[in-house]
Structures are given as C-alpha cells and as structure tokens.
Amino acid sequence: MKNTLLIALSLGVSVAATSVMATTIDPEKDRQQLVDYFKAKNPNITPDEYINGAYIYSADKMAQWEAAEDFPPYLDEIDAGEELYNKDLAVFTKCFGSDVSKIRVKYPYFDEVAKQVVTLEGDINKCRTDAGLKAYKWKKGALAQVSAYLAYNARGQKINVKIESDAAKAAYAEGRDFFIKPRGQLNLSCAKCHTYNAGRQARSNTLSASLGHVTHFPVFRAKWKALGTLHRRYEGCQKNMRAKPYKAQSETYRNLEFYQAYTSQGLEINGPGYRE
C-alpha cells in the first residue's frame, strides 16, 4: 500500500514511525500532496497566502487583522527582544554570529550528532546556559520576545528545513504521526481540524490550515494580550481539545514542529504575527 499522507489522513490511521516505515515516507511528496489538497479545497487561494492563517477564509476577519497589523501591538515586544538580545550580545553573537537576520531561518534543524530536532527557542536557551546565564522560561516573556526580534529580522525569508538522513526522516515521521493521530477525550487529531476542516468553523472560531501554520510565530494573541511561542500554542490547543498536553520543548513537540515546518517549506517567515 502506497504510504501517502492523504491515505493515512483519510483512514485517521496512526502511522507508527519505525525505522522501516521511515524510509518509505517521502516528506516532499507529503508536502506536495498537502499543497495540492488545499489548492483543490480552495482554488482561489495561492499557497503563499497560507502564511496568513485563518484570515484567508474571511474578508471580514482579514480586514480586522489588517487594521491590527497596520500599527500592531507587538512593536513593544520586538523592542524588548532587541534590548534583551543586546544585553547579552557577546554571548549570543558567539552562538549565532553577528548578523541577526540570518538566525531564525536556520530553525528547526535536525542535529545529526545529537540525533534530535533543535528549535530556535531551544538554542537560545542552550546558548545562555552554556555561557552560565539563566535560561528563559519556555512559553512566553523574555524567550518569546527574543524570538520575536529574530523572527522580525528574518521576515520575507523562506522556510528551509533540511531532511538529509534516515534519522531526520524518522523525526519528521514522528511529528507527522502525532499530527494525524486522534487523541484525548474528544478523539480529535490535529489533522481533523486543521487539514480536513480548515476554513470551517469550530463554534465561533475559523480553523486555520496546517499549511503555513508555523511561519508567523512567535504569535501575539489578542486573547493573551502578549506573545507566546509555538509550543505554548500547541499546549493550549491540546488542553482545549481535552488531550494531555506535552511540555514545551519536549521531544514530541520538537518533532511536531519539525514536521509542521517542513510542510511550510518555501513559505515566507512573517513573525511575529498578530492573531485572535
């Protein structure tokens, strides 16, 4: 049986990521199928537009979002991130180099030596702790602000995730498996809402598409009145869907981020983004 993403999606089948299975998975084919799936669903929306989340599905919502982004509330957060970054500039420069516009685009990547997915937030804190500085908290505050500063400086660059080994493919497969598998009291999978029902309403919320999901992080949510990292959002969504959440920067979420970033390959980074 051809192990394509769509077949797996339609059966709601959990794809166990054993090393045998991993080698039969073709991330690029998956991604193309996803792009084609969304194109078929909404022929009028180009793949590039998916970086704007649920706003592409409603002119009324889009107008409100554009009004917010015209003079957005996250400007102070970017300034705060810049201040924090410059406060420990020597340390950060040693880890990331001197060009702040070249940092965000490198993540997430698969560390072939440590055999695990490395995220931007993970490396920001690793850089700090390696130098004897205190790590930032994982979901919001300083870490999100520094991440926002780096994302802002990378705007317009394209997501470029490399999968160049079986081990990297296995991590991608784990993330994909998580995305497809139903879980929790409501037996929902990420795919059920964000692939199958993207563009439709779940109560009064419009569901965003998984294509382009990660490009606008860290996100400034009107609901939080503050920034949050991608993993904060994963955790919040899982809790809302009555499923057991994982910890920010856990292997599960890092693999999920790796999978999601790959499916947004080639799309523009537009963080930090304002969202509902």
Add this chain to the structure above:
Amino acid sequence: MSIKIRMRGKSKDGIAVVKALVKHPMESGVRMNKKTNKPYPAKFIDNVEITVNGTKAVDAQWSGAVSANPYVAVKVKAESGDEIVISLTDNTGDKGSKKLKLK
C-alpha cells in the same frame, strides 16, 4: 508618569494621515476584580489634542471604552516637513506627548 506614544505620519497632496499607538491600560472603572469583588479603579486617557505647526487641529475626548493600548488615526491638512504634536492626559493626571515631522 509619562505616557508612551508611537506616531507615524505621511503627507500626500496636502493631506496627512497621522497614526498613533499609545501604551495605556484604559481601565474603564467598570471591570470587576473577581478576587476582591471591587472594580479595578478607572484609569483611562480622557483628553487628546493634535496640533499642526502649533495650531490645534483635532481635540478629542475618550472614555474607558476606547480599547487598551489605544490606536487612533486622523487626517489633517498638512505638508511634508510640517510638525505634528499629539498630547494627551489621563484621568489620574498622567500626561504624554510626541512630536513628529511629517514625511
């Protein structure tokens, strides 16, 4: 305490769009603190003035129903190089102002 203001302004064909984003909680005095069962005390910007080259163009009164961290955009007759000043006060006596040379 000085209220922080961000301002942008661009003139085209003699008309300038001036936009401001203000850092302020805009507490209406109606919102309840669930722990104490008393309302959070009112603290909101009540008066806003915008001048062009020193002359008043817009004079506004706000209430706590204007959103927190308020945004406002107005249009004035002004040319590139003209000076726009926005000054505001809140009901507790805090003030803020910002000067901008139009692009």
Add this chain to the structure above:
Amino acid sequence: MKRRSFLKGTLATGAAAVAVNAGLLVPNTVLASWNKDAFNSKTPEDALSTVYGSSNATISGDIKLKAPAIAENGAVTPITVDASGISGVESIAILAEKNPMPLVCEYSFAASAIGFVSTRIKMGQTMNVVAIVKAGGKLLKAEQEVKVTIGGCGG
C-alpha cells in the same frame, strides 16, 4: 504579501521620520473639560443630547462607517468613520449602543482637520455601533450591527 516588509523600516529604532519625544508638553490651548455627564449617560439619546443639545440625527449615506460584521475580539473592534465627503465637519462621535455607557469618544475638528477618525473600541456584546457627524449645524448618523462572540480557542 510584500507589504509586510514595509514595517521593518518604520520601527522606532530605524525610523526615517524625526520623532522627538516632546516631554511633558501640556496642550497649548485650554481644552474643554471632560464631558462627564455625556460619558456617564446610560442611553445613546441622553449622551447625544448632552454633547450636541439634541439626539435628532438623520441617517446619511455620505458617512462611510467601517466596522466588522463579526468582531474577532470585542475588546479591540476596529472602527473607521469617514465623513471626508461632507463639508464643514465639526465633530464626530462614536457610540456603542448597548455598552453600559454608550458614548465611547468624541472628536472636534478645526478647519485644518478632515472629518475622519479610525480607532479601536470595546464592545461587550452584539450591538449597533453608531457614528454621529455634526456638520453645517446638522446631526447626521450611520450605524451598523457588529456581532460579538466569545471565541478563544487554543489556550
């Protein structure tokens, strides 16, 4: 969307415009003292009578009122009142009909200002947003229903 990269050049740290913080300038003319009675009025009619001496406003198609059909977040509802096509605009007021105190804000314009304002307001529930324009001694109005829901998916 190429337009997003425009933001990069206009942050405070790299702004081309000269934006000097003028410190604690007090407005240079005496401001009308804050209209407490108008802002504490419990109905739109009372608020308007207090501000303008009358609540009799005629609906005008010359007022372009832009408001969302469904507010994504009632606490930050973007509203634009464009009366630039009307001559002699003296004042624009924005009311949120079912707010406990409907009058949200009022703008007075000198001849050097255009009858236009765009802002973000708090709306507690589904209701009409009302824009009142005083021009040439007359009161004109435009109104639109804004649905306000309680969403908040996702933590």
